[in-house]
Amino acid sequence: MSKAAAAIDAAKAEGRSAFVGYLPAGYPDKETSIAAAIELVRGGADVIEIGIPYSDPVMDGPVIQQATTEVLARGFRISEVFEIVRAVTEATDAAVLVMTYYNLIDRMGAEEFARRLAEAGGAGAITPDLIPDEAADWIAATEKYGLDRVFLSAPTSTPERVARIAELSRGFVYGVSLMGVTGARDAVSDAAEKVVTAAKEAGAERVCVGLGVSTRAHVEEIGAYADGVIVGTALVAALRDGGPEAVGALAAELSGRA
16 A cells, blocks of 8 residues: 555544645755654654755745755755655654656656665655656556655646546645645635545545645644645745754644644
8 A cells, every 4th residue: 555545544544634744855954854854753744745956946935945946056966865765764654755846757767766766765756747648657667666656636627637637646636725836825725625626526535735734723724624734835944944843843733733
């Protein structure tokens, strides 16, 4: 069974939605990013997303863009991602996925990337700019190495596209709650529940919702209808301002363990 699905199902068995936390790989440096991810799990995260810094992050808002720009400026290399994933998986029980624009996988080669991710103990990858219709190489590689592949479903996705996403995602479907870039917002988009409903009706077993989630109230609201709640920008800001300890404290608050 997929590692992400198992983590989400374990949370459901406890009567709650899974808490999914995002942090950029190597921010502000490799060892601190590992420590922050471990603190995130201690604070209640069931699934970790490790974002791979990219020079043209079309989905990322200003907080994450700034963090990844700093990482790239110090000479970040893709090999660091596998080292970080290995360290976090060895230290925690969380399912650890990478989140990456597909160009980075394609440049390395889908099979090589999948092999190295699997060897590091990774659960799989979220590919925000890859659509199922163009994912044959990645689907084959993830099947070979038993990795989760998470596609995104948005408020604007057609019923036909949602059906393909539901069919070909492994682990969960990433429900985008609004159009635009990532970033903390005051309120959850009213489109979020519709995205979850559409994916479920199309056959998705698990749908986690992200973009704009930043408070415990958001987590509770989304958790009422989604299988998991994804938080990114708020955690990155906590890491920026207070280090790994602040990440753990915010995770505990968001997950309801504080």
